[in-house]
Amino acid sequence: MSSKSGLAQRLAIVAGFENPSASLEQYRTPPELAAHLVHTADLQGDVEDRTVVDLGCGTGMLALGAALRGPTRVVGVDVDPAPLATATENKRKVASASAVEWLRADATRAPLCPDGPTTVVMNPPFGAQTGNEHADRAFLETAADIADVSYSIHNEDSDEFVEAFTADNGGEVTHAFRASFDLPNQFDHHTDTSRTIDAEVFRTEWR
Numbered sequence: 001m002s003s004k005s006g007l008a009q010r011l012a013i014v015a016g017f018e019n020p021s022a023s024l025e026q027y028r029t030p031p032e033l034a035a036h037l038v039h040t041a042d043l044q045g046d047v048e049d050r051t052v053v054d055l056g057c058g059t060g061m062l063a064l065g066a067a068l069r070g071p072t073r074v075v076g077v078d079v080d081p082a083p084l085a086t087a088t089e090n091k092r093k094v095a096s097a098s099a100v101e102w103l104r105a106d107a108t109r110a111p112l113c114p115d116g117p118t119t120v121v122m123n124p125p126f127g128a129q130t131g132n133e134h135a136d137r138a139f140l141e142t143a144a145d146i147a148d149v150s151y152s153i154h155n156e157d158s159d160e161f162v163e164a165f166t167a168d169n170g171g172e173v174t175h176a177f178r179a180s181f182d183l184p185n186q187f188d189h190h191t192d193t194s195r196t197i198d199a200e201v202f203r204t205e206w207r
């Protein structure tokens, strides 16, 4: 297994969104956070020899991180075809040995039914900017439907919501960690040159 920092270096080459949509909350997860999430998942035995599905994959950051850690298969799902074209190019640049497929679909409607052990990784829209609080709920529902374990990034103070949702859906949050990262200003409604996102990452087992 390569180191976490080695993984972050490989992922630094992953290009972000060319014309990001604010309503779809399109921003690239920083390589360091993606590497931290994937490395943690790998240490837990949640990547190798499993199907990994990235819900709301954008330009492929989490999917490609997983693809570098020996899964059986990776599927990245996004509703917008433009980032999927970039994801295809990113796959070529990252040069992972694992098979990666990109699927244009609504991730909130359980768009696939993978065989065998399946891990979901995702950084879904939070809904905080649009007043659509917990837009991530529908993504968690899909994770509960198709995976036996998921790693999901949520905005800060989501622990109560995620734990309650998980318990109501027969799952259990087994690990959680905080992350904060800077994003460059890319939308008109952002007034600063960058903003800091405070986030929480959860590992959830689904039954």
Ligand SMILES: C[S@@+](CC[C@H](N)C(=O)[O-])C[C@H]1O[C@@H](n2cnc3c(N)ncnc32)[C@H](O)[C@@H]1O
Pocket: 024, 025, 026, 027, 028, 029, 054, 055, 056, 057, 058, 059, 060, 061, 062, 077, 078, 079, 080, 083, 105, 106, 107, 108, 122, 123, 124, 125
């Ligand atoms: C915060 S970005 C994360 C992108 C990428 N996973 C990453 O980590 O860099 C959220 C992504 O969810 C996608 N998205 C939003 N709503 C979606 C939906 N209903 N179905 C599939 N993808 C969706 C957006 O297009 C965007 O690519």
